[in-house]
Amino acid sequence: MNKTAIIYSYNTKKTGKIATLIQEGFEDSTIEMLNAEEITEDIFLSFDHIIMGVATWFDGELPNFWDEFVPALEELDLTGKKIALFGLGDQKGYPENFLDGVGIMAGILETQGATLVGFTSSEGYEFESSKALRNDVFMGLAIDYENQGSMNQERAAAWVEQLKKEFA
Numbered sequence: 001m002n003k004t005a006i007i008y009s010y011n012t013k014k015t016g017k018i019a020t021l022i023q024e025g026f027e028d029s030t031i032e033m034l035n036a037e038e039i040t041e042d043i044f045l046s047f048d049h050i051i052m053g054v055a056t057w058f059d060g061e062l063p064n065f066w067d068e069f070v071p072a073l074e075e076l077d078l079t080g081k082k083i084a085l086f087g088l089g090d091q092k093g094y095p096e097n098f099l100d101g102v103g104i105m106a107g108i109l110e111t112q113g114a115t116l117v118g119f120t121s122s123e124g125y126e127f128e129s130s131k132a133l134r135n136d137v138f139m140g141l142a143i144d145y146e147n148q149g150s151m152n153q154e155r156a157a158a159w160v161e162q163l164k165k166e167f168a
């Protein structure tokens, strides 16, 4: 049976809330929550399906809790892994870098051979540019707590249903 993990920093409040919504949506007690700040290569590689929470901080950069693991990630063979990214960003506050963290992480994972799933439409968002876009589609789930928080639940629920199919 395929093993699934949701990885995010336990020190984040908003990312953590979305991680919990996603876990609840799966209604599957075998899905493990893991702290991004304590993840190791061996643990990461022990999962077939991985959902990662990646906010954007610092004007278009990854949050610093990923800094320690990214160099390790850049050495891993992720062939055969299906990975889905959910990102948090603020399209009004940072319209030129909306959700860039997802694009940065997507690039790292694809370079290492992972198959990315969970792409979503960019309709309904307003921003100038985003590294998370490929052919006008987000390479993951885009959550904007600051400006569209009332849509979080609906967006997360629809994404989980999409992932159930794409992970199958």
Ligand SMILES: Cc1cc2nc3c(=O)[nH]c(=O)nc-3n(C[C@H](O)[C@H](O)[C@H](O)COP(=O)(O)O)c2cc1C
Residues within 6 Å of the ligand: 012, 013, 014, 015, 016, 055, 056, 057, 058, 059, 060, 061, 063, 088, 089, 090, 091, 094, 097, 098, 099, 100, 145, 146
């Ligand atoms: C200092 C700072 C810089 C930020 N930079 C960006 C950015 O470049 N792009 C973006 O989309 N969001 C940016 N954000 C918004 C955060 O991604 C957003 O607030 C998110 O909900 C944070 O989630 P977290 O608290 O779980 O890390 C920034 C927020 C702060 C406080």
